[in-house]
Amino acid sequence: MRLTLLLFCALVCLIVVLAEGRERRASSRRSLGLRQQRITRNVRQRNRQSARARPSSRTRKLSAVKKSSKKSNRYGQSFATTTGSRIALKNTANMEYTCKMSIGTPKQIFTILPDTGSSNIWVPGPKCTSRACKIHKKYHPAKSSTYTKVGTAFAITYGSGKVTGKLAKDTVRVAGLAVTNQTFAMTNKEPGTAFVESNFDGILGLGFRSISVDNVKTLVQNMCSEGVISNCVFSICMRGGGSSKRGGALIFGSTSTTAYTGSETYTYTPVTKKGYWQFDLQGFYLGSTKVSGSSQAIVDSGTSLIAAPTSAFNKINKILGCTVTSSGECWMKCSKKVSDVTFVIGGKNFVMAGNKLKLKVRTTKGNTICISAVSDMGTSFWILGDAFIRHFCTVFDVAKSRIGFAASSLSIAVNFGSCRQLRISLHGVENPMGSELSNRFLSINSSTSSNDTDKIRLPLRNRNNIEYFGIVSMGTPKQMFKVMLDTGSSNTWLPSSNCARSNWACQNHRRYDSSRSSSHVKDGRNFTLYYGAGSVIGYLSKDTLHFGGKELPNLIFGEAMFQYQEVFDSVIFDGIVGLGLGERAWANSTPFLDLLCEQHLVEECVFSVYLRRVPGSLRGGEIIIGGIDKSRFSGSIHYVPLTEYGYWKFEMTKVSVGLEKIDVGVSAILDTGTSNILMPEQSYDILHKALKATTDYGLSFVTCELDSLPNIKLLIAGRTFPITPMDYVKEVLLEDSIKVCITRFAPINLNFWILGDVFLGRYYTVYDATEKRVGLARAVPDVAMGG
Template identity: 70%
Template structure:
């Protein structure tokens, strides 16, 4: 039985093998037929396809090679980039871990931010301290009001919000003062007073302040606040709030207080001056200021006070100033090299100061007497020289810095009204008991003056 079973299995295996061989032959013939059909179709498409087919293979091989090389380069570049990034991350992590490194932080942007002039000035001040130089380009200008050729005043604000005052710019003193809230004198009652409680930038000082004038002493206390003049703001400026203003001088005046523009060396209590603070806070571009005054009785077109610039061309017609050095810091003092009346030399070299707070011109006693002798005027007990308004007067010549500055003789005569209602003329040159010249408003009205703090000099240019 077993031999029959084995024979049957062998027969089945033979049949399976023969069947698989026949099937492979059939599949082979079908594949060959398909290739022949494709070849015949290609041939029917003509030689153009065949011609293009031959180099196509080379192009494909070239493209394959290019792609391969490009792929290799990309893989290499990516590998290098990954290596660098990994190294940078590792370095950053190490730097942060040892406390001396860095990290990336987003920058905030404030919506609807409005830049102000204070922002700009702070930035300029910051840069100036960093690089050791000034980047400020700011200047300021304020008009002067002329009252009867006797007072030239301007506006000044103190505090936040502004408290406005009319002040007298005075190159013959160095302090700022205005009436305070506790002043009950008549002069204070008729003028504006500063109220520290109304200012958010007020800083209490409390130190006693006393300054003496010919008419009496002004007394008060020091304070600090923001002071604004000519469109310029100085922070933490020390000034005085008066408690006492005796006499009638300040009662009858058109100004509320004084804006001192002299040197710090004559400043009461050694207070830093407004111009000094303008320079140190980089409020002005150049550490200079200029004054031009105009005549014309009660004319409101009184002139100009400029901070940070010598541009007074509107008053001089040019920028050609003659400069002379300051001989002594305190007042704006210099050497007046000579003085003439007509062709007569009245004096040689003498000291002189420019004082915008004095209405007239004061001469030393000996020179004053010589001038009056030439004029033929009548000297009063108060140091004035009266004359007829019809009197002809020779021109006056001041020699400064080697240049002659001529003041027309008729400008020496000033009309005044007596207590009895009569109109007479007095000489603009008076005697104030000094041994030096004081060139006040009667001189500055005709010669614009530059006060140069940086170069320690004074400049003059004839007004047009």
């Protein structure tokens, strides 16, 4: 499957900002399925879409012990009382804060994003050919006399996809401090558009070692152990302000930030779980209204806004009277008066002026809209991003495992620039759906006609035309789960009750408990699954799967111990049931589809997919196992042979727009795990040129006059399957009823197309495992509406 739910995360992020949202699941889910979208990651998905002007190569190392009138003028404060080693942050539209860092001897200087939500350092490597690497500075080990080869493989997954590379060691310098033999990653792949559209070359992780990929010792940890800094702390103070690029400072080894706070007094609170900088937020008030009591929170410099738990966000939304987009942003009238906001931390109230909760955004077309600084990422905890740190300087005390806060005295402007620069956090977590909602969903969707008892019907729930999932149970007695039924993969897995407490994705979803199931059989083999937007690690078990009124005993499935990365945090579904063929299943295992056919639970080893794309509707269609439903499509079914038995993959003769050929003789995959339509980068460029689209930092804008836009024609085995503008164009409504329109396509670094939910919403699809073929027919138009 691909977790298209990531690339989507990045594109989604942009889409979200542009007013309706992250429609690309995680495609948040959907980056190359949970592959290309499932950031989102959200960005953490980080969907950091910012102005792409290449940053200056000039480094500014501002030693905190030096007193300079130039520095004083720069920040409007005196730095005479500031100690520690400090480096200036550059502010891009209040959405992205970066600084300079060098690696090697002589120094190779990079623009990096200081990120308290991750723990590794990485920069583009010399062998990276991704689009992002081509426009950012690369590290060249051959040019450094202090380089040491490590060679261990490195992989970390964001909302836009998996960044991979090799580990190396060299001297890393930041803020005038040098750490020799620091382990970092040279990337060889940076997929998606999120990193293409960012100003930074790489990332400086400032989290704890427990979340460091490959257990690499962090930069701050080395600074402390090697005596580079005597006080094992670092501080971040951010500065906001209209078009100003002055962004505050990152300070190592000191809590003295009087230049920003006006005092040395901080309120400290203990870290509740080492990994992220996590603590207990004792309360959140909007005016005199208590929105939230005690709950967990994370301080994350890699997130632009503030993400609230869903329940708290709903209360805030009700008070503000704003319009919520499908990606979780809250749009409001710019004239709206907002009460002050209070964060209760360590027994003290931290007050932020209400007008700072309202952010003005300029669209690429020069229009002004307003959004709330608080967004909804479906989390059970708070993520306090840049919108919080700008108001409260934060001390990260590594030695004492605590976080300190003090109100910032720096001025912050309300207007923060272009909407294309909004980033989405990479750390989104989806709460488990309550049993009451699950039961209500089942009751309205699980009817089966009496004359159709030879087929198994699995109703689907639709989340904003981005994520489709169904309900199944595992074990005896039944343990209920929400699962994505994924035609892009063949294995089944569920979160395990034995998963690590530090793994947010697992802890915030339903978990399978083998000790509660009398039908459980131990397997014990370990497994690792890689998706475009993440990976899953665990061990295999065997139990009975219950679905659609049927039982499937002895299904080998995975109990997930770890789910990386944030893409799995941001989705609703708990696990995945793979609907792919046996060629891509685990060795010595029979996947779901093959097993139910072997056990003759259905007469035909066939299933069909009907997706319902009705805006605002929870009913998402159904998957019919054992045959087809003629009421769901019109005309005849057009069958095409598979070209690769691992995937539901077939050949497209041609893709065209009018007389313009977009692609010829190219393969395509039908993928319920992808939100949009993904295609090779070259095809993407040709297509958008034919559509006369304007590309603006990861989004392709077209006219909203849909009648003037052409159909995109897919010629498949002699029959043409058009995709209409109603399918591939997303209309976003800005304030004052200003409309912009974007396409639902995304480029991938592969040589085939992935036809996700945008295509599957228009066409009823049949998957015939016996004849090794797929079938296509026009879905009933009055139900399969464009979303």
